[in-house]
Amino acid sequence: MNVSHRSASASSLQSDAARRARLQLLKRLQHSDQLLDTLITSSDYLSELLPCDAVAATLDGEARGSDPALAPLARHLADTLAAQDGNAPCLIQRLERPVKDLSEVLAIRFDAHHDGWLFWFRKPDASRSLAWRTEDLTQAERLRTDLLELRLTQMQQTVAAQRRWISALGHSLYNPLQSIGMSVGLLHVSGDRNLDLQQHIRDASQRMQALIRRTLEVNRLHEGERINLSLADCDLSALIHERLIACQPNNDTAQSHLDIPTGMTATLDTSRCSELLDILLNNAFGHRRRGTPVSISLSEADRMLCLQVANQTSEQNLPLNTLFNPHSHAEGPLHRSGLGISLYLAREIARAHGGSLQAEQNEETLCFVCCLPRAIN
Missing domain, CATH: 3.30.450.270 (PHY domain)
Known part of the structure; x- marks a missing residue:
């Protein structure tokens, strides 16, 4: 060799x-x-x-x-x-x-x-x-x-395991919370203070149930599921007024600034749009600068209905590119209160309708702009 x-x-x-x-x-x-x-x-x-x-x-x-x-x-x-x-x-x-x-x-x-x-x-x-x-x-x-x-x-295996854990945890928490909410209504209370405490427990239970529902839905969306819509004719002007009454704090002294023409209708999923409005309105009322009003306007352009919900904020230069990220670790009041999940879901609801949701900031004003088509192709 x-x-x-x-x-x-x-x-x-x-x-x-x-x-x-x-x-x-x-x-x-x-x-x-x-x-x-x-x-x-x-x-x-x-x-x-x-x-x-x-x-x-x-x-x-x-x-x-x-x-x-x-x-x-x-x-x-x-x-x-x-x-x-x-x-x-x-x-x-x-x-x-x-x-x-x-x-x-x-x-x-x-x-x-x-x-x-x-x-x-x-x-x-x-x-x-x-x-x-x-x-x-x-x-x-x-x-x-x-x-x-x-x-x-x-x-990939870790992410799949985390999503299974989130789903199991969400379902485990949801049932006892639902029982608490139902049991509160059966309590016999007297006196204004006790009535206030009963209402506080009921409201807290409902908020926690809503957060768990949204967490489970975000988990399903990440697994590839889509938001299913039940479309019908909807008076968006009336729906905004309805959700504003439900979301505005009872002791709110600052009047909201409204510019909502009557009779603005579209083909939408009323339940899903109510959830989107609740997220945006609760966000605005919860994170505005103390004593300042929330501004809400609705307009039409190119067969699109454009809703704007704005509030004054003491936080400047917010990381707008991460506001809709449910996994963002960015600092700031919006993320510390866990609104990434809710804002992410609100954007997905808008997208499911063929629309969009984005955030804009001009100095001390934070504005969420949601555009929805009057009719979905």
């Missing part, structure tokens, strides 16, 4: 060994819920996949290394390489100050959102013209692709 044949045979054996190591590693990772720890305890597979002297990894702000001294280095490298070119499949780095004689680094980023990096380390070798060969980069890129797919699958 000549030299070229021996070289090809050795290369083939190395490739087969690397492939087996990669498959064994992935099998271990698929059956583990601690990816970072499993990567490091599988350092033998990583070394067989890509010959090296040590390995390290980072994920979710934590770091592990086959040598504990490599953990701080891994965190530093993750920050440095992400700032340089975190989107490259493989990154090569030479350490100016070797750690335990390790100076050559090959890195892959397998989870950009959770700071997921894997590092191979080598000691300098005078017999090698290059620290990392083309074959090394190829194996690293293959593993990166496998890890990306694994992380995507894990995240």
Whole structure:
């Protein structure tokens, strides 16, 4: 057997060994819920996949290394390489100050959102013209692709489990709350204070039931369901006045500013539009600056009915792009009171009608603009 044949045979054996190591590693990772720890305890597979002297990894702000001294280095490298070119499949780095004689680094980023990096380390070798060969980069890129797919699958499973948990929790809470609301009406009370307490319990129970209903519906929408509409002719002008009476606080001293022409009709789902109006009106009354009125107007343009609900706010530069995101962690009074779910649902109701809902801010005025077609095609 000549030299070229021996070289090809050795290369083939190395490739087969690397492939087996990669498959064994992935099998271990698929059956583990601690990816970072499993990567490091599988350092033998990583070394067989890509010959090296040590390995390290980072994920979710934590770091592990086959040598504990490599953990701080891994965190530093993750920050440095992400700032340089975190989107490259493989990154090569030479350490100016070797750690335990390790100076050559090959890195892959397998989870950009959770700071997921894997590092191979080598000691300098005078017999090698290059620290990392083309074959090394190829194996690293293959593993990166496998890890990306694994992380995507894990995240999809996590999201599905969370939605099942939300659904189970919502149904578990809804039944006892419904019982509380029904039981309050059976209590025999006397005196204005007791009557007020009874009404307070009833109102709180109804608000909690509404929030649970909306949470469950948002959960279903995220699973791909659509909002079903029962369309009929609707006097939107009259409906706005009706919902305004229901939503306006009893002790409200600031009169609402109304510009609502009579007889503005459209083909709508009256129940769903009532829910949309309640969300917008409760939002305006609940988050206006104390003592200021809420402005409500209705107009028509291009066969669309445009409703505007505005209130004065002390919060400037609100993150309008996240107001309708039920999972947003943005700061501010709207998010602290959990209105992301309600506003998200209101927008989906408008979209189901073929319309739109958006937020605008002009200095201290926050305005929600809802446009609905007079007739749905």
